[in-house]
Amino acid sequence: MTTVAPDTGVGPLLRGWRERRRLSQLELALRAGSSARHISFVETGRSRPSEEMVLRLAEQLDVPVRDRNALLLAAGYAPRFARTPLDDPAMDSLRAGVEQLLRGYEPYPALVVDGTYSVVAANRGIAMLMEGLPEHLLTPPLNAMRITLHPEGLAPRIRNLREWRGHLLAQMERQIALVRSKELRELYEEVAAYPLAVSSAAGVAAEETADGGAGGADAPYASFALPLRIEHDGRVLSFVSSISTFNTPMDVTVAELAIETLLPADPATVEYLRSLTP
Known part of the structure; x- marks a missing residue:
């Protein structure tokens, strides 16, 4: 288990999105195929989620694509989604x-x-x-x-x-x-x-x-x-x-x-x- 500082990283960001969507940790865990205990550990910084888990939670929380990149960066992963200018x-x-x-x-x-x-x-x-x-x-x-x-x-x-x-x-x-x-x-x-x-x-x-x-x-x-x-x-x-x-x-x-x-x-x-x- 990797420990992440509680005031930085992906945990507080995920908690903020979960609260905006008015979901409990249990509800989010059920949707994401995880456990409330693991969601709690992620949000408090006791556990670092995998890249797959970050994306899965972002999907269930309906996080905009732009902010999914921010979640990945906060968790220590490279951004997944490009931002290509329309004139490209x-x-x-x-x-x-x-x-x-x-x-x-x-x-x-x-x-x-x-x-x-x-x-x-x-x-x-x-x-x-x-x-x-x-x-x-x-x-x-x-x-x-x-x-x-x-x-x-x-x-x-x-x-x-x-x-x-x-x-x-x-x-x-x-x-x-x-x-x-x-x-x-x-x-x-x-x-x-x-x-x-x-x-x-x-x-x-x-x-x-x-x-x-x-x-x-x-x-x-x-x-x-x-x-x-x-x-x-x-x-x-x-x-x-x-x-x-x-x-x-x-x-x-x-x-x-x-x-x-x-x-x-x-x-x-x-x-x-x-x-x-x-």
Whole structure:
């Protein structure tokens, strides 16, 4: 048995992840095929886990790939997961596949973001929604949350801004609970402090009066999911959002990518978008 100092090494890190996931040592041991006694010894530094055990515990604790490298280093092992820049030639096939996917989804909007919601790629449907935004929001690197919630961004065009803003902030809160990211926390604090856009707030109030409440029985959009209702060229388009990630990624960059597609939520939106197709 190898002894590790109790205030350093992998033990405290694993204990922190276990507590964040609200698991007991016994629950984690059962999931990982170990014993509560061994988990206790690892967390207190009385035992150094094998590389395989570190990865197994990280898997059961749903530790992000980036932080699995940190666990391995803390345990005295080499990092297992590379972090390859997207412009690296090794990523050529990935980029080509993503770009083909985005083009194939047109005329409907779709984009790819990284772990801090920076826009990695987007199709013409997204470009259409961003028409007329100020240059300072469109200067790279673009950030999807900032563009959506900024009072000079898409926010004034979103008819159900209060609901959509609440959905996005809750999404960010869930992600912050899963990962330890200073950048993500700072972004959340920034966008959460944005005021509601005046025109959207008025639009929401008018809709709630006309429809008998947001999302009421007469609401003119699909009720199976919260829609994004956004103004464009004098029309109100309605979308529902779907987010996809890569399965079992072995690279930090790939693990943090997410593909968001906006599916038309009513026939009028479908008809309008198809009318824009050459």
